[in-house]
Amino acid sequence: MAEEKDSKATLGEEIIIDPAEVVGLDDEKPLQDDVKAGKRGRVLKAYNVLEDPEVIVVPDFVNEAEIQHLLQLAERGWQPSEVGSGVYKSKDEAKDLANEVSDIRTSYSCLIEPGTSNMVTAIEYRLATLAGMDVKHLEPLNMVRYAPGQFFKEHHDGRFRPKTVFLYLNDVPPGEGGETMFPDLNVKIVPRRGCAVMWSNIIGPQQEDNRMVHQGLPPKATIKYGVNCFFNDKPMRRFVEGEDTKPKPSEAKVSILDPLDIVQRCPVPATKDARADPDAGLRLRRLRVSQDPALWLVPDVISSREAGQLMDMMDRQQGRTPAGGFRVEGDEDLQELLADLEARLAAAAGLAGQASVRGLELRRLPAEASGGARVVSAPEEQKPFRAVYLFLHDLPDGGQLLFPKLGRQVTAREGFAAVWDPEDQDHLGLPPKTGSRYGISCTFLL
Structure with a gap:
């Protein structure tokens, strides 16, 4: 990203x-904003x-089509903006801060979750290039709308967010x-489109x-639209909203x-709960429900409490109010839980x-997602791999895993993992009829 070094603001006057x-601008470099989509990056100029402190301005960072797309995504999701409140006692803002509506902020907001569309993904990678940070540190895009007279009083974006x-x-x-x-x-x-x-x-x-x-001053007569793009000091992209590209469903x-x-x-007979016995994960029951193509179902990979903790942590990380009440005490506890879970998922995969x-x-x-899409992303290495998807809760209707080649769909059941070789068959994650489907996906190279 190029920078203009001649034009500087001088303090002391507004x-x-x-x-x-x-x-x-004397120097310019291409931003590879559309690498994921296989397109050539645009050349953007940064000043x-x-x-x-350093403040960078990039005109025309998003184009007209992207602006309209973001506004359409937010159209039905506007909610009163919340403010993080609390006292920093640790390096875990999810533990120290709670989001709530406050009279210091009267705007409306809407979260756009990671990878919602190819266009959103392109914007996310462009933002990461600008910030010089890994896209995994980017929080969900936070759309904001200020009607005339609405404001956000003086605030700081947080010590846990290196860049905004x-x-x-x-x-x-x-x-x-x-x-x-x-x-x-x-x-x-001044806001410029x-x-x-x-x-x-x-x-x-x-x-x-x-x-x-800083503060967001109230517009006098115009509705102001914007997007808060926060880079966190912790990786945020273990938590993914939505799914990957849709495969073609079978008519069988x-x-x-x-x-x-x-x-x-x-x-x-069932084995012990994996959490009660450190070695139980190696004795998980792998039930082969299809020979060719191969498909396994593995029960008791995770306990109800662990599943609740992971769902609550995902909600907190993405700005939703957790419904389960299963709180992970800190980032270290979360990492310990995930590391333990990785060993169990390897056992589930055989x-x-x-x-x-x-x-x-x-x-x-x-539930509002349309159609279905893959729930497991292929690894970057072009090698055969085994896929694992772990359901974190039961779903009364919808949310199944569909295997078109096999002509089977797996009902969402808490703690069960589905295991298959994608080289032999594709899959489709169907949206739930109500609520949301929470799960964990991963792959293992063969």
Whole structure:
């Protein structure tokens, strides 16, 4: 990302930065924003409008089609904006802070979950390139809408967020309010359609830069639309909303595989709960329900409490109010749980001690999702692999895994894992009729 080094704001008087008037650039580099889609990246120009602290402005960061797409995604999801409140006692904001509606913020917001569409994915990777951070650290895009008179009073984005990028999705004419204001810097940035502004929130790990306290001023007569793009100091992309590209469903007749019925018909006694015995994970029952193509169902991979903790953690990470009440005490506890789970998933795959997990992700698919899509992403290595999907809860209707070639669909049952070789057959994750489907996906190279 190139930077303009000649035009600098001077402190001491109110400085109005209008992205439409930022000009001059000696160096420019291509942003590979559409690599995932196989397209050539656009050349975007970034301007360093303030040196200390550094503030970067990128005109035309998102194009017209992307703006319309984001607004359409948010159309039915606007909710009163919330504010994180609490006292920092640890390095885990999910534990220290709670989101709630506050009179310091009167706007409306809508979360756009990771990978919601190819266009959203392209924007996410472009943001990561701009910020110079791995896309895994990017939180769900947080759409925001300010009606005339609505505001967000002075606030800091948090010591756990090294960088913020704010995208303006429409123009607010100069003098009509709606600016992003940094009081300590005496700087106002005028909203310009498609523009991105980026700043750092910290001066060191978990150390706030208090100069970056800012506020969203109320627009006078125009509705202002924008996107908060926060980069967290912890990886956020274990938590994935939605699914991958859709395969073609089969028109053949489909039979139902209910894991509970299969276990009841199986004469082999159940093993101990994996959590009660450290070695129990290596003795998980692998029930082969299809010979060719191969498909296994594995019960008791995870306990109800562990499943609840993971679902609650996913909700907290993505800004939803957890419904289960199963709280993970801290990031270390979460990592310990996931590491233990990786060994069990390897055992479920029949590869205990032989292979390491690739791309473990927690996934959530809401009922409003249309159609179905893959729930397991192929690893980057072009090698044969085994796929595992673990259901975290029962679903009364919908949410099944469909295997078109086999003509079977697996009912969602808590703690059961489905295991298969994607080289032999594809799969389709069907959306639930109500609520959301929570699960864990991963792969193992063969």
